[in-house]
Amino acid sequence: MVVKRPRIVIVGAGMAGLTAAHRLRTVAGDLIDLSVLEAGERLGGRILSSHFAGDRVEMGATWIHGIEGSPVHAIAAGIGALSADPLDPYERMDGFPNDPVTVAEGGGVVAPSVVDSVSLFYKNLMDSAREGKVPVTAENGSVGSFLRSGKGSLTADGSGDWTLDSVFAISENTERTYTSADDLDTLDLAAESEYKEFGGDQITIAKGYSRVIEHLAGVLPEGSIRFNAKVRDIEWCHVDVGEGPVRVHVDGGMEEEEVLVADHVIVTVSLGVLKAGLRKDADPGSVMRFTPGLPGFKREAIGRLGFGVVDKLFMEMDGGDGEEFPYLQLAFKPAEGHVGKIPRWMRRTASICPIYGGSRVLLAWLAGEAAAEMEELEDDDVISGVKATLEAFHVSGVGRILRVRRSQWRKNPLFLGSYSYVTVGSSGDDLDLMAEPLPRGKSSSALQLLFAGEATHRTHYSTTHGAYFSGIREANRLLQYYRFLW
Ligand SMILES: Cc1cc2nc3c(=O)[nH]c(=O)nc-3n(C[C@H](O)[C@H](O)[C@H](O)COP(=O)(O)OP(=O)(O)OC[C@H]3O[C@@H](n4cnc5c(N)ncnc54)[C@H](O)[C@@H]3O)c2cc1C
Structure with a gap:
């Protein structure tokens, strides 16, 4: 046994980090010294429940993708977060939208x-x-x-x-x-064919996804989560093992830097943040580094895997002539038939849909370059772009867009994108390499750096439950090492 009261630092208070913290705390209690460092001002990371125009909306994770076997569903059900409050209407409270009306650029409805x-x-x-x-x-x-x-x-x-x-x-x-x-x-x-999904209904969480996060954080002693604590550098393989082999350099915001000594650090930042840390041209003040740098196999896996952008654009409508806004699917014409002034960033939008039947809040999902472009626009330009699109599809009677709210996951330096995917040239093996602790091998200096987060799960990457499973995996790795679990 190496130390009596191991010092464990978790970087990131999203689903993976808080799941690991919850697991470590509930199994080992005060026998471990646990700190969670979060660069932002809130819990949840890519989970962020909010309100817009009187409705509860999710700016990030939205769905429980299949309720059968989902740990997120089990938690949400266990804490009563699935039961609706009639005074708090929420996104997709009527389930997955059905029966779209598919409209064609230039006007007309495509035959069902x-x-x-x-x-x-x-x-x-x-x-x-x-x-x-x-x-x-x-x-x-x-x-x-x-x-x-x-x-x-x-x-x-x-x-x-x-x-x-x-x-x-x-x-x-x-x-x-x-x-x-x-x-x-x-x-x-x-x-x-490796990606796995759960069976059963896909549902949203009536009281908000953030409730699951609050539940996980609820077991941690006061003061163990530190906000505005941006990790700048993780020095590992420190020779002075007696004091603890890892030093975490934290920027507390007031220009002073603090150094935390730890036996183990669980890194849960997004793949986008890890990728940025590898870029030679990155501003050293804005990224998270490792000293010494990560070994080749880890750098290569980080480089090969994909990390894209997906954003949600919510629009509040004034109600128009009172008719319910339909679930519209958009069939865009090929280049030679373009109509009106549809902006490029709207041209790959699949649908515009009320967030539940009868809501005055509409939602469009955007991905990739289109999402990144939309993130940079002013609200008025976003409104004009959607208006021009609806006009080019001859959609009328739905009223004016009063205001918009959108996510900006690409722009946010704490995420730099939305979730990961396997690129051509990569494979599930890279997701396994992402999960490998450092240094490699079973020496007494092993398990200094552990990695969790959605991008470290081979079959459930890109999801909240993938992040959850990864947090459990890394907590269990340490609990087994210290013989709290067999
Ligand atoms: C628009 C959108 C829709 C989605 N929809 C769904 C869905 O419907 N269903 C689903 O299952 N999943 C969905 N997801 C994916 C899901 O949200 C993520 O897979 C999951 O929340 C990731 O959790 P994580 O703990 O791995 O990472 P994160 O949530 O990114 O947590 C990492 C934390 O690290 C912090 N951090 C970053 N840098 C530092 C630093 N230097 N120092 C300290 N802290 C730092 C961040 O602030 C963050 O809080 C969606 C995501 C997005 C963006």
Whole structure:
């Protein structure tokens, strides 16, 4: 046994960090010295429940993706966060939206029979890939190339009907928001069959996703979570092991730096933050570094995996002529048929949908470059862009957009994007490498740096439950090391 009361520092108070902290605290109690360092001013990281125009909305994680076997669902149910308060209407309180109206650029509604058959065709293609029924070759190694070759049979009648392509593109645009890959040609096809989903309904959390986070943090003694504590450098492999092998340099905000000595550090920052720390041209004052630098295998995995941008754009409407806003899917025309002044950043938006039937708050999801571009605009420009889009689709009677609220995950230096994906050239092995503690091997100096976070889970990356599982995994690793668990 190395030390009596191990000092464990967790970097980041998102789902992974707080799950690890909760687990360590509930199993080992005061027998460990635990600190959580959070650079921001709040708990939750990419989980952020909020209110907009009288409705409860989620700026980040939104769905429990399948309730059967989901630990997030188990917690939310256990703390009563799933029971609705009738005075607090919430995003998707009526479940997953159904029955979209698919409108075409330039006006008109696409026949539901066409939409249904193209959507089913797309679903069957992706299901076959996800079930591992498609042999992956050099030609179809990406989801983009696989879909292109599959789509051939859909448009083989040579009718030249642009709606088939445009309706197919709605599913592709939805795929881009699910995966965060801006370009589906960069999304690895083989990895699709490794990704796991839970069964059962997909639901949102009536009292807000943040309730789960508050519950996890609730067991920690006062003062163990420190806000505005930005970790600048983690010095590991320190020779002076007697004092503790890791030193965490924390910027407390007032220009003074504090150094915490630790036996173990669990790093849970986003893949975007890890990537930024590897960039040679990065401003040393704004990134998190490791000294010595991370070993090659870790740097390469961080470099190869993808980390994309997905944003949510909420719009408050004035109600127009009182009609309920429909769930609109947008079938954009190919370049030669463009109508009106739809901005580029709107052109890959799959849908605009009220956040529940009858709500005056609409939501559009944006991914990739479009999301990054939208993040940089003023609110008025965002409103004009959506207005121009609705006009080009001849959508009328829905009223004016009064104001917008959007996420800006790309711009925020504490995240630098939304969630991770497996790129062509990467694989599930890289997610496993992300999870490997340092230094490698089983020496007495092992387990100085541990890694958790959604980007460290091979089969549930990109989700809150992936982050949760990773926090449990790293807490258990330490609990086993100190024989709190066998
Ligand atoms: C728009 C959007 C929609 C999503 N929708 C869903 C969904 O429907 N369902 C789902 O399951 N998942 C969804 N996700 C993904 C989910 O939110 C994440 O996978 C999960 O919350 C990640 O948790 P984490 O603990 O790994 O990382 P984070 O939440 O990023 O936590 C890391 C923490 O580290 C902090 N930090 C960063 N740098 C430093 C530093 N230098 N020093 C100290 N602290 C630092 C950050 O402030 C942050 O609090 C969505 C994400 C986004 C952005």
